Amino acid sequence: MSVIVPDEILTVTRMTEAEMRQEIAVMLFQREKLTLAQAGRFAGIHRVAFQHLLASRRISMHYGIEDFEQDIQNLREMGRL
Numbered sequence: 001m002s003v004i005v006p007d008e009i010l011t012v013t014r015m016t017e018a019e020m021r022q023e024i025a026v027m028l029f030q031r032e033k034l035t036l037a038q039a040g041r042f043a044g045i046h047r048v049a050f051q052h053l054l055a056s057r058r059i060s061m062h063y064g065i066e067d068f069e070q071d072i073q074n075l076r077e078m079g080r081l
């Protein structure tokens with residue numbers, strides 16, 4: 001599924017496409033709809049950069065067992081574990 005954000009919305013909000021993706025990712029992370037890794041991927045930035053973004057907004061990370069298991073799976077798929 002693709003979501004198209006009209007240029008008009010980006011203009012009105014004075015945001016770039018990258019900034020809009022980050023805002024959506026932060027919102028979905030806060031609502032616990034995406035894990036930390038998923039939100040970082042959606043935002044188009046490295047997980048650590050996404051953590052810094054959350055920290056700059058004083059948003060606590062909810063890193064649980066599911067996140068840990070996802071990180072382990074990702075490492076296995078990349079051949080690093």
